[in-house]
Amino acid sequence: xxxxxxxxxxxxxxVRKTTEFVIERVSxxxxxxxxxxxxxxxxxxxxxxxxxxxxxxxxxxxxxxxxTRDIVQKQVMDLSQELAQHIRAQCTQVTHxxxxxxxxxxxxxxxxxxMTPQALDVCRKIVSRSCQEKVLAWVQSHLTPVxxxxxxSADGDRLLRQAQKAADFQAAALQNxxxxxxxxxxxxxxxxxxxxxxxxxxxxxxxxxxxxxPLNSPTNHPHKLCPLPKKxxxxxxxxxxxxxxxxxxxxxxxxxxxxIKEMVRIIVLRxxxxxxxxxxxxxxxxxxxxxxxxxxxxxxxxxxxxRVLESLTVDLAVSLAVCLPDMMxxxxxxxxxxxxxPLDKNGVxxxxxxxxxxxxxxxxxxxxxxxxxxxxxxxxxxxENFLTALLINKLVTPASLQEQCIALLRHSWPQExxxxxxxxxxxxxxxxxxxxxxxxxxxxxQLLEWVGWVCGQMEDFPDVL
Numbered sequence: 001x002x003x004x005x006x007x008x009x010x011x012x013x014x015v016r017k018t019t020e021f022v023i024e025r026v027s028x029x030x031x032x033x034x035x036x037x038x039x040x041x042x043x044x045x046x047x048x049x050x051x052x053x054x055x056x057x058x059x060x061x062x063x064x065x066x067x068t069r070d071i072v073q074k075q076v077m078d079l080s081q082e083l084a085q086h087i088r089a090q091c092t093q094v095t096h097x098x099x100x101x102x103x104x105x106x107x108x109x110x111x112x113x114x115m116t117p118q119a120l121d122v123c124r125k126i127v128s129r130s131c132q133e134k135v136l137a138w139v140q141s142h143l144t145p146v147x148x149x150x151x152x153s154a155d156g157d158r159l160l161r162q163a164q165k166a167a168d169f170q171a172a173a174l175q176n177x178x179x180x181x182x183x184x185x186x187x188x189x190x191x192x193x194x195x196x197x198x199x200x201x202x203x204x205x206x207x208x209x210x211x212x213x214p215l216n217s218p219t220n221h222p223h224k225l226c227p228l229p230k231k232x233x234x235x236x237x238x239x240x241x242x243x244x245x246x247x248x249x250x251x252x253x254x255x256x257x258x259x260i261k262e263m264v265r266i267i268v269l270r271x272x273x274x275x276x277x278x279x280x281x282x283x284x285x286x287x288x289x290x291x292x293x294x295x296x297x298x299x300x301x302x303x304x305x306x307r308v309l310e311s312l313t314v315d316l317a318v319s320l321a322v323c324l325p326d327m328m329x330x331x332x333x334x335x336x337x338x339x340x341x342p343l344d345k346n347g348v349x350x351x352x353x354x355x356x357x358x359x360x361x362x363x364x365x366x367x368x369x370x371x372x373x374x375x376x377x378x379x380x381x382x383x384e385n386f387l388t389a390l391l392i393n394k395l396v397t398p399a400s401l402q403e404q405c406i407a408l409l410r411h412s413w414p415q416e417x418x419x420x421x422x423x424x425x426x427x428x429x430x431x432x433x434x435x436x437x438x439x440x441x442x443x444x445x446q447l448l449e450w451v452g453w454v455c456g457q458m459e460d461f462p463d464v465l
Contacts, residue, residue, distance in 0.1 A: 007122055011115075018110045019123050026103060026127060027134040030095050034135075038090050039143070046079045046148075047155055054159050072156045080149040087143050088136075095135045099128035239303055241348055247297040251290050253305045259287055260312040267319040268366065281329055284320065288313075288335045295348040306349075313339060314354030317386065322366045325375075325382035333386060337393050355395050359387065359404045361411055368417055380420040387424070388431040398432065 008016040053075050104124050111120060251259075263279055291309060294301060317336045320328040340355065341347030363383070370376040390396040405425060413421070 004126055007119075007126075011119065012112065015111065015115070015119075015123065018107070019126055022103060022106055022110065022123075022127050023130045023134070026098055027095075027131045027138075030091070030098050030131065030135050031138055033094060034087070034091055034139070034143075038087055038094070042083050042086050042090075043148075043151070046083050046152060047159075049079060050075060050152065050156055051159050054156070054163050069157075069160060072160060073153065076149055076152045076156055077145075079152055080145040083148045083152075084143055084145045088139055091135055091139050092132065095132050096128070099124070099131055103127050239301070239306055240350055241295055241343060243295070243297050243299045243301070245297070246299040247293075250293050250297050253294055253298065253301050253309075256287070256290055256294055257305070257308055257312065259290075260309075260316055263287065264312070264315050264319050267316075267323045279320075279324070279327060281327060281332060284316075284327065284332055285335060288332075288339060292339060292348050310349050310352040311354050313349060314352050314358065318358055318363055319366070321382045321386045322363055322379045325378040328382050328386070333389060337389055337395070340395055341393070351395060355390060356400060357404050358390065358396070359383070359401065359408065361408065364408060364413065364417060364421070367420065368414070373416075376416070376420060380424045384424045384427045384431075387428045391428065391432050392435050394437070401428070 008019075050072065054072060057071055104120065107120055107123050107127070111123065263284070267279065291313065295306070295309070313336065317328075317333075320332065339347060339349050340352055342350045367376055367379045367383070370379055387396065387401065391398065391401065405421075408421065
């Protein structure tokens with residue numbers, strides 16, 4: 001050290017600063033290489049050895065996990081010592097290579113140009129020795145066997161758990177395979193033992209099958225349901241009807257929508273104590289006429305407005321039939337039907353999507369909230385007329401109505417609601433059978449009878465709901 005001090009004393013101060021700078025940079029590069037390359041490689045090799053030890057122990061004695069863990073802990077300590085020694089040896093080698101390779105060229109560029117080659121060689125030796133000391137000090141303080149043992153212990157526990165899970169899975173798979181083989185042999189033997197007696201047993205039985213349960217049909221003749229094909233969807237949907245001219249004197253679509261919403265609100269809330277607020281037959285007819293007018297006489301109706309009107313007209317009709325049955329006169333009902341007819345029959349809202357489920361839990365809840373039993377009976381009767389008209393005019397299919405009824409039966413209803421539902425569906429079914437088009441589909445008509453019968457008998461079968 002004294003010779004180095006004398007050397008730097010006899011040279012400019014920049015020589016010492018440059019040498020210290022090179023020492024700092026070279027040692028930093030070596031430490032970085034150790035951390036990013038040498039340690040991961042050695043650690044991976046140690047993990048492979050540890051994994052091989054665990055696999056061998058689990059293969060020889062898969063049930064002694066604790067014994068295997070003890071062996072793994074002993075191996076971890078040995079591997080930690082070995083890992084630390086290998087890394088230290090490689091660190092010394094890497095430091096020597098770095099100092100021999102690039103230090104002299106770096107010093108040549110950084111030192112003063114008048115510096116002699118002998119002085120450059122002395123600086124190189126100082127850099128090499130100092131770098132080795134710095135790297136060795138870092139390795140001894142950071143890369144200790146204790147540090148490696150902590151990491152390897154955690155990795156050993158993880159590998160041991162994985163090996164245990166794999167062993168358990170293999171054991172379970174083997175047990176399942178043995179069980180399946182045993183059951184297969186048992187089934188084969190039982191089938192052989194009972195062969196020849198089963199036919200005589202079934203031939204003497206006259207019991208009911210699953211399809212003969214009394215809930216299937218009042219006549220015990222179940223029928224197979226055939227799902228109706230879905231209508232193909234048009235990716236470029238347009239308005240079904242467009243006005244040929246624009247009549248400015250007609251009410252705007254937004255005003256009609258607000259009027260329908262307000263009328264539905266008054267009807268549903270039964271806020272009709274004031275005679276001025278109560279909808280009249282003339283008011284409902286005038287509103288329906290305005291709907292037809294704007295769809296045929298205004299050109300500012302877009303597809304969104306049409307869909308809103310499509311939904312609101314169904315809500316208005318159902319609300320009138322259920323909440324104000326006396327207001328749903330045959331004339332008003334016929335006006336609704338005319339609106340929903342196909343275009344070739346002078347309709348303006350052909351087959352609105354809301355008619356796919358007029359009989360839904362919301363409708364039944366509105367009936368259940370009727371102020372009196374007589375009002376509730378009137379609501380069911382008006383709903384019966386409304387559904388019958390929809391069926392006769394082919395706006396609702398029997399299959400769709402049957403699906404709605406079955407969906408309602410999945411909910412719990414009071415007995416008076418079930419009784420009203422039963423009478424309504426049975427009456428709709430009877431009226432539907434009078435129509436020549438619906439009589440051609442007896443299966444669906446019988447299904448409607450079945451739903452009505454089940455509603456009437458639901459109190460005798462409390463477990464159905």
